[in-house]
Amino acid sequence: MPEGDANYRAAAELRTALVGKTISRFDASGMDGPSPQLGSAVESVVCHGKHIEMLFDDGIVLHTQTGFRGGWHLYHRGQKWRTRRHLARVIIETEEWVAVAFRVPLVETYREFDQTRHPRAGRRGPDLTNLEADLHECASRLFHYDKPNATIADAMLDSRVMGGITNVYRCEVLWSCGIHPWAKVSEVPQSTCLDLVLTSAAQLRANQYSPVRVTAPDVPGGLAVYGRNGQKCVRCGDVIRLTKMGELARLLYWCPGCQVGCEPYPVRDDSDPIARTMDSHPAGSQFIGDILRHRPAS
Numbered sequence: 001m002p003e004g005d006a007n008y009r010a011a012a013e014l015r016t017a018l019v020g021k022t023i024s025r026f027d028a029s030g031m032d033g034p035s036p037q038l039g040s041a042v043e044s045v046v047c048h049g050k051h052i053e054m055l056f057d058d059g060i061v062l063h064t065q066t067g068f069r070g071g072w073h074l075y076h077r078g079q080k081w082r083t084r085r086h087l088a089r090v091i092i093e094t095e096e097w098v099a100v101a102f103r104v105p106l107v108e109t110y111r112e113f114d115q116t117r118h119p120r121a122g123r124r125g126p127d128l129t130n131l132e133a134d135l136h137e138c139a140s141r142l143f144h145y146d147k148p149n150a151t152i153a154d155a156m157l158d159s160r161v162m163g164g165i166t167n168v169y170r171c172e173v174l175w176s177c178g179i180h181p182w183a184k185v186s187e188v189p190q191s192t193c194l195d196l197v198l199t200s201a202a203q204l205r206a207n208q209y210s211p212v213r214v215t216a217p218d219v220p221g222g223l224a225v226y227g228r229n230g231q232k233c234v235r236c237g238d239v240i241r242l243t244k245m246g247e248l249a250r251l252l253y254w255c256p257g258c259q260v261g262c263e264p265y266p267v268r269d270d271s272d273p274i275a276r277t278m279d280s281h282p283a284g285s286q287f288i289g290d291i292l293r294h295r296p297a298s
Helices: 003-018 135-143 152-156 167-177 190-206 273-277 282-294
Strands: 025-028 042-048 051-056 060-065 071-076 088-093 097-102 106-111 241-245 250-254
Touching (some): 003 051, 042 250, 152 190, 167 190, 167 250
Antiparallel strands (some): 025 088, 060 106
């Protein structure tokens, strides 16, 4: 099989097994760059020819080049490896899987580009993992966010508002508070902003020293929505959805059934003459229809 096809298949297998899962082990021999934190979740796995990139939710990107002899293998925990261990360059473990890169000539990591790191973006917000952090200051920064048309989901990840929030917690906190991810930050009440910050801080601090994130103890896997796309919501029974959001196309897991707080209304196009005469409410539509049916003939 051509190498490109083999890499594409390997990336697809890694994507199926690892995306949405938290890592309990990360070892990489001779790697250049920072290591992802234990407890981080894999967000995406992308293949570009001989190159495979793996994005973790703490902003670390793992880049490997497989070359002619290298490649990724995927094993169940406890399963015997098909290649000798001393040839492993990268080992990633989750609760169920072990992903190993053998004989890859290039292993490096780098941090995902973050526009908020630029000095002109403003100073960073308080770190929620710090017990002395001013949570009311974070809520104020969220309520007075300088991009009023931004979504609340995007604003939560802005480090100028608060530090420590990763994509996993963004999804879990929005679900916990029942807030629609596409709500405009300018339309979210101050009390709700405070609720989002307090919930974020509580979840972060509860998991600060745990290798496995748990935000919903009664849910298998410990997470209410993250990584559970296509499954039933434990709160309302609707189906959890997965979509990509924002300029960086981060994965967003949410429940359309119960995350209805501050839900944005669709924009009405008044340039359409039919839209101007019709009301979106069923009773309004029926009223307009009755008028048209009973008007005198000209």
